[in-house]
Amino acid sequence: MALLDVKNLTIKFGGLTAVDGFEISIEENDLVGLIGPNGAGKTTVFNMLTGVYLPTEGEIRLNGVSVVGKKPYDIIELGAARTFQNIRLFKDLTVVDNVKIAYHNHMGYNVLQGIFRLPMYWKEEKQAQEYALEMLDIFDMKMYADTLAKNLPYGKQRKLEIARALATKPKILMLDEPAAGMNPYETKELMETIHFIRDKFNIAILLIEHDMSLVMGICENITVIDYGKIIARGKPDEIKSNPDVIKAYLGE
């Protein structure tokens, strides 16, 4: 059974079919890319996979469980985490608190234990703090733990968003243009980090990206969409030389 199995995923906005019959099957530990020209429907696919949009048609199964109609929070609980094209952090919280918040669904203390600061509360808070610092360490960001998120440079805010998504302990991580706005050095570093977290946490990663060097450099398999439809799927080398893909990108 595939970790994520998507069949005939379709969504219509009024007269526009933004995604039309999208299909993908992702296994544990896969590192795959979703690419396509501007407005092709990539983010709309993510929005359906994560419960932000309700598909007009189609099926999405995560570990065998149908997630169509489920709320984003429930889909996170089932093991799918994502980042956004436009960074969404709690900008007035510290870096470490941003990560701790994501870990909260793994904490077991109840309201009373929390209000009265009972031992269970302290034990779990300590665990959350340690876990969050461990996440930050992976991204080489431990030294920013007490910095407010809004004061981080752009590239580090992007990394923090990934660290926060990882802290929900997903089985699949969906990254929406993680390298957007990064300089070439930051992009290269990010490629290494993405590879590293896939191996360390044994998770699958689905990546939307405009930066071709990043997609071609790390993805084992790539799906290309244009006007909401799949036009190609294959290994990076096959995609690079596919005439339909070249045509879509050059806008002939």
Ligand SMILES: Nc1ncnc2c1ncn2[C@@H]1O[C@H](COP(=O)(O)OP(=O)(O)OP(=O)(O)O)[C@@H](O)[C@H]1O
């Ligand atoms: N809520 C919505 N209402 C109406 N149209 C929408 C909505 N969300 C997306 N669309 C349309 O669906 C199409 C696909 O948009 P989407 O943002 O998924 O493309 P994309 O491939 O992610 O583009 P980009 O690379 O520019 O981010 C576009 O024509 C967009 O205008």
